[in-house]
Amino acid sequence: MSAPDGIPIRLERAGKTFDDGTRALEPTDLTIEAGETLVFLGPSGCGKTTTLRIVAGLDQPDAGGRVWFGSDDVTEVPIERRNVGMVFQSYALFPNMSVADNVAYGLKVRRVDEAERRGRVAQMLEMMHITELAHRRIDQLSGGQRQRVALARAIAPRPRVLLLDEPLTALDAKLRETLRVEIDRLLRSLAITTVYVTHDQAEAMALGDRIAVMQKGRIAQIGTPREIYQRPSSAFVAGFIGAMNHVSVRADNGYLIGSGTRIPWHGSAPGGQIMFRPEDVSIHDGSVSPAVMEGRILSAFFLGDHTRLSVDLGAGDPITVRTEARCSFAAGDAVRLSLPAERILWPEA
Amino acid sequence: MGGRERLLLLALMAPAAIVFAAFFLLPLARLFVIGGTGPTGWSAYLAIVTDARYFRSLVSTVLLSASVTAATLVISGIAGVFLERNRFRGRALVTAMLTLPLAFPGVVIGFMVIMLAGRQGLIPEITDALFNERLVFAYSMAGLFMGYVYFSIPRTILTVMASAEKLDPRLEEAARSLGARPWRVVADVIVPGLKPAFISAGAICFATAMGAFGTAFTLATRINVLPMVIYTEFTLQANLVMASALSFVLGAITWAALALARSFAGSSVAAAG
Numbered sequence: 215m216s217a218p219d220g221i222p223i224r225l226e227r228a229g230k231t232f233d234d235g236t237r238a239l240e241p242t243d244l245t246i247e248a249g250e251t252l253v254f255l256g257p258s259g260c261g262k263t264t265t266l267r268i269v270a271g272l273d274q275p276d277a278g279g280r281v282w283f284g285s286d287d288v289t290e291v292p293i294e295r296r297n298v299g300m301v302f303q304s305y306a307l308f309p310n311m312s313v314a315d316n317v318a319y320g321l322k323v324r325r326v327d328e329a330e331r332r333g334r335v336a337q338m339l340e341m342m343h344i345t346e347l348a349h350r351r352i353d354q355l356s357g358g359q360r361q362r363v364a365l366a367r368a369i370a371p372r373p374r375v376l377l378l379d380e381p382l383t384a385l386d387a388k389l390r391e392t393l394r395v396e397i398d399r400l401l402r403s404l405a406i407t408t409v410y411v412t413h414d415q416a417e418a419m420a421l422g423d424r425i426a427v428m429q430k431g432r433i434a435q436i437g438t439p440r441e442i443y444q445r446p447s448s449a450f451v452a453g454f455i456g457a458m459n460h461v462s463v464r465a466d467n468g469y470l471i472g473s474g475t476r477i478p479w480h481g482s483a484p485g486g487q488i489m490f491r492p493e494d495v496s497i498h499d500g501s502v503s504p505a506v507m508e509g510r511i512l513s514a515f516f517l518g519d520h521t522r523l524s525v526d527l528g529a530g531d532p533i534t535v536r537t538e539a540r541c542s543f544a545a546g547d548a549v550r551l552s553l554p555a556e557r558i559l560w561p562e563a
Numbered sequence: 564m565g566g567r568e569r570l571l572l573l574a575l576m577a578p579a580a581i582v583f584a585a586f587f588l589l590p591l592a593r594l595f596v597i598g599g600t601g602p603t604g605w606s607a608y609l610a611i612v613t614d615a616r617y618f619r620s621l622v623s624t625v626l627l628s629a630s631v632t633a634a635t636l637v638i639s640g641i642a643g644v645f646l647e648r649n650r651f652r653g654r655a656l657v658t659a660m661l662t663l664p665l666a667f668p669g670v671v672i673g674f675m676v677i678m679l680a681g682r683q684g685l686i687p688e689i690t691d692a693l694f695n696e697r698l699v700f701a702y703s704m705a706g707l708f709m710g711y712v713y714f715s716i717p718r719t720i721l722t723v724m725a726s727a728e729k730l731d732p733r734l735e736e737a738a739r740s741l742g743a744r745p746w747r748v749v750a751d752v753i754v755p756g757l758k759p760a761f762i763s764a765g766a767i768c769f770a771t772a773m774g775a776f777g778t779a780f781t782l783a784t785r786i787n788v789l790p791m792v793i794y795t796e797f798t799l800q801a802n803l804v805m806a807s808a809l810s811f812v813l814g815a816i817t818w819a820a821l822a823l824a825r826s827f828a829g830s831s832v833a834a835a836g
Contacts (some may be wrong), residue, residue, distance in 0.1 A: 272736055293739045300740035306733035310755040319751075320741035371741065 220249035220407040221284040221374050223269060228279035229431075230264050238264040240431045241279060248284075251401050251408040253422035255415060255454065261431040262411045263379060269409055270377050271296045283374060296375070299368030303380040305360040307352045313363050314339070314348040320371035338366040341400070358389045365397070369404065376401075376408045382417060394420055415455050419443070427451045449489065449561035458489050459533040460561075474527035477506040477553065484560050492522070492536040494557035498550040505550035509533075514543040525549060591814070594807045601804030608808050617792065617809065623704065624789040625816065628772035631708060632765050635715040639764070640757060642716075643723030644730075658724075662717040669714070669777020676710040676782060677701045702782050710778045718771060719764035726760030766824035770817045789813050 222245060229241035239261040246252045254262035267273040268281060271293035275281065281289045288296055299320075307316050317338050321331045339345045342362040347355065355363065361381055368376060381397070382390045398421055401408055412418055418425045419439045426436040427450075435447040446452035449460065463472040465483035470476075498505035509525040512532050523535040523543060535551065543549070599605040611617045646658055664672065680686045680701040687697035700706050730753065738748045754761075776790040789809060797806035 270740065272739075293736070294742050294744055297742070298740055300737060302733050302737060304731065304733050306731065306737040308734065308738070308752065308755075310758075319738070319743075323742040323747060367737075367741070377740075 220405055222246060222248045222282075223375060223407060223409070224282040225265075225268070225275075226280040226282065228265075228268055228275035228281060230261075230268060230273060230279075231276050237431055239268070239275075241276070242433060244426070244433065244436075246407060246409065247423075248407055249405045250423045251410060251421055253410045253412060253418040253425045254428055255412060255418040255422075255425050256428035256434075257413060257454075260428040262413075262428045264431075265428070266377055266379055266409055266411045269375070270298055270300060297371070297373050298375045298377055299371065299373035301361070301364050301368050301376075301378045301381045303383050305357075305364045305384075307360055307363055307367070309352050311352070312348070313344065313350050313352070313355070316352070316363055317366045317370050319367060324371060326371075334370055338370045342366045342396075357385050358393060361385065361393060362396075365400065369400075369406075374407070376404070376406050378408070378410045380412055381410075382414070383412070390414075390417075397421060419455070425455075427454055446489075446559065446561075449487075452489055452559065452561065457492050457534055459492060459495070460487055460489055460531065461527065461533065462487050462530055472527070473529035474509045475507050477555065477558070479555065487561060489559040489561055490553055490557050492534040495533070495535050495551050495553045497535075497537055497541070498552045503552070506553050507533075507551040509549060509551070511543055511545050511547045511549055513545055516542075523549070525551070591811070595811050598804060598808035598811055601802075607804050608812070610805070611808060611812055616787075617805075620787045620789050620792045621812070623787060624773060624813075627704060627708060627711070627788060628769050631711040631715055631772045632769045634708075634712050635719050635768050636761050636765050638712070639716055639719040639723045640754075640761065643720050644727045644753065644757075646720075647724045647727040658720075661720050664714040665717045667714070669710075669775055669779075670781050672710045672714050673778040673781025675713070676706045676778070680706055680709065702786070704786065706782050707779055707786055707788070710782070711772050711775060714775075714778070715768045715771065718767055722760045722764040723757060726757050730756045762824050762827050766821050769820050769824075773813060773817045773820075 224246075225242055225244040227241040227243060228239070229237070230239040231237050242265070244265075254265055256262045264273065268275050268279075271281075271288065271291060275289065279289070280287060283296065293300075308319065311319070314335050317335045318331050321334060326334070335348075336345070339348055342365055344359060344362050344366065347359060347363070352360065352363075361384075364381070378397075382393055385393065394417055401421065410417075410421055422439055424436060425439055425442050427434045427442060429450050435442060435451045437445075442451065443455055446455065446458075449458075452458040461472050461475055463470040463475060463477070463483070464486065465471075465479065468478060468480060470479045470483060470488065495507070507525075507527060509527040512524040512526050514524075515522045521537050521541075521543065523537060524532045525535055526532045535549075598607055601607045603610070611621060642661065646654060667675075678684055680699060682697075682699055682701075684699070684701060687699050690696055690698040734752050734756070735748050738752050743751060774790060776794070779786050779788050779791050780794070790813070793806050793809045793813070796802040796809065
C-alpha cells in the first residue's frame with residue numbers, strides 16, 4: 215500500500231475541564247510532527263487519555279483551545295469526519311461481524327467499492343499475519359489476535375492519524391513484547407503520524423520518536439527517549455522512566471557531603487538532593503581517585519548478567535547499585551563506591 | 564448419577580410435575596379434544612381458516628400484536644437507551660411512570676383510552692376546537708393499538724435499559740472513528756447490541772397482546788380480536804366447541820412465536836404471556 219502522507223498535529227492551549235469541575239488537562243500547547251510517533255506516558259489520571267481523546271475528536275477542548283491537523287482547524291470536526299484510525303485497550307471489535315467484516319467496516323462506511331474493499335482487507339490481514347482468521351467470529355479469537363484485527367481495522371481506511379490507547383495493556387507480558395515489535399514495524403512502514411498512550415515505560419522507550427511524560431494534567435517533559443532518560447527534568451520524570459537513586463547532600467568547601475557520601479564538587483549545587491542511575495554508580499576499584507560513597511550491603515541479588523545491590527549509606531533510603539556479576543557480595547559487607555561527577559543529576563535544576 | 568440420586572431428583576420434581584399436568588397438560592388436552600367433538604367433528608379447526616369471520620379475527624389479532632410489538636420496541640428502544648445514558652433530575656420518576664401500567668388491569672387501560680379518544684375524550688375535544696371535527700378512535704383497532712402499546716412499554720423498557728447498560732461505549736467510538744455517522748452507529752452497533760433484549764422483550768410483548776382481553780372488552784363494539792371472539796362464542800352463543808378450537812389455536816400461535824424467538828435469542832426468553 216502507498217504510505218499515507220502523515221500530517222502534523224498541533225494543540226493550541228487545549229485544556230479539558232470535566233462537568234464536575236475537575237481539570238483533566240491544563241491548557242497545553244503541543245506540536246506532533248508529520249509521521250512522528252509521540253508517546254504520552256504517565257500514571258492513570260495524568261491526562262494522557264484525555265489528550266488523546268481531544269486529538270481524536272471524542273472530546274472537545276475547553277473554550278479557547280484549538281486542534282489543528284496540518285492547516286485544517288478540526289476543533290469542531292467530530293471524530294467521524296477527522297479520518298483517524300483508533301485502537302482501544304479493550305479492542306472494541308464489533309461482535310456481530312466476522313474478522314474480515316470488522317476490517318472492512320471503515321471502507322464500507324466510506325463506500326469503497328466491493329472489489330477494492332476485498333483487496334484492501336486481504337492486504338491488511340496479510341500485513342497483520344491473520345489471513346487465516348478472516349472468517350472467524352470475534353469471540354473465537356485470543357487477546358493478541360483481537361488486537362491484530364483492531365490494528366488492521368484502524369489502518370485499513372488509510373487514516374491521516376493513528377491513535378492508540380494502551381493497546382497492549384490487556385495482554386500478558388510475552389504477547390505484549392511480540393506485539394510491540396510488530397507495532398513498531400507497522401509504524402515505521404506506514405510513516406503515519408501516531409499518538410500512543412501508555413503507562414508502560416518500556417513501551418514508550420521502544421516505540422516513541424518522542425515521549426511526553428505527563429503529570430497531573432501537564433506535560434512534565436517532552437523529548438526523545440534518550441533525552442528523557444539521561445536528562446530527566448524532575449524527580450517525577452526520573453522516577454517514571456527507569457530506576458533512580460536519591461541522596462540528600464549539602465555543598466561544603468568543594469565537596470558534596472551527605473551520610474556516607476563525600477563527592478568532590480566545584481560547580482553550583484542547585485538543591486539539597488542529587489539523583490543518579492543504578493548503572494552509573496560502581497564498586498570502587500582502588501585507583502587513585504578516591505571513593506565517594508561508603509555503605510553496608512543490605513541485600514545482593516545475582517541476576518545472571520549483573521548483580522543488584524541495595525546499599526545503606528547510614529541515613530535516608532538505601533541506594534540501588536547495578537554492578538557486573540563477577541565478584542560476589544554478601545549482606546553486611548562494607549562497600550566503597552565511585553560515581554562520575556558528570557552523571558549526577560539535580561532534580562530541582 | 565447414581566440410582567438413589569436419580570430417585571431423589573424424581574421425587575423432588577414430582578410436585579412441579581403434578582401441578583404442570585393438572586393445570587396445564589390435562590386442560591389443554593381436554594380443550595383440544597372438545598374442539599373436535601362438535602357436529603362437524605375435527606373440521607371445527609378447519610373452520611378457523613375457512614370461516615371468514617374467524618379467519619379475519621385471527622389475522623387481525625396477529626397483525627395487531629405484531630404492529631404493537633414493533634411500535635413498542637421502537638419506543639422502548641429509544642426511551643430505554645436515553646434513560647440509561649442520561650442522568651437528570653426526575654429520571655427515576657420518569658422510569659417509574661413508564662412502568663406504572665403494569666399495575667393496571669386491562670379494563671382500566673381501556674377506560675383510559677376512552678378518556679383520551681372516546682366520544683367525550685380529550686383528543687376529540689382538541690380536534691373539534693382546531694378543525695371543527697371530532698376525531699374519535701377509541702372504539703376501533705386504533706384505540707386498541709394505543710392501549711396495547713401503553714401497557715406493553717413497561718414489559719419491554721426495563722429489559723432494554725438493562726441491556727443498554729451493558730453496551731460498550733468503546734464500540735460506538737470505534738465505529739465513529741472509522742467514519743460512521745450517528746445513524747450508522749445506531750444501525751451497526753446499538754441495534755445489534757440490543758438485539759437479544761429486543762427479541763426476548765418483543766416475544767413477551769407479542770404474547771401478551773395476542774391474549775389480552777380486558778382492554779378489548781372495555782372498548783368492545785366494533786373490535787373483533789380473537790380473545791373477544793372466544794368470549795362471544797363461549798358465553799353468548801354457547802358454542803363450546805368453537806371456543807375450545809379457537810383457544811387452542813390462539814395458544815399454539817403464541818407458543819410458536821415464543822419458541823421461535825427463543826431459538827433466535829438463545830435461552831433468555833421467558834415463556835410468559
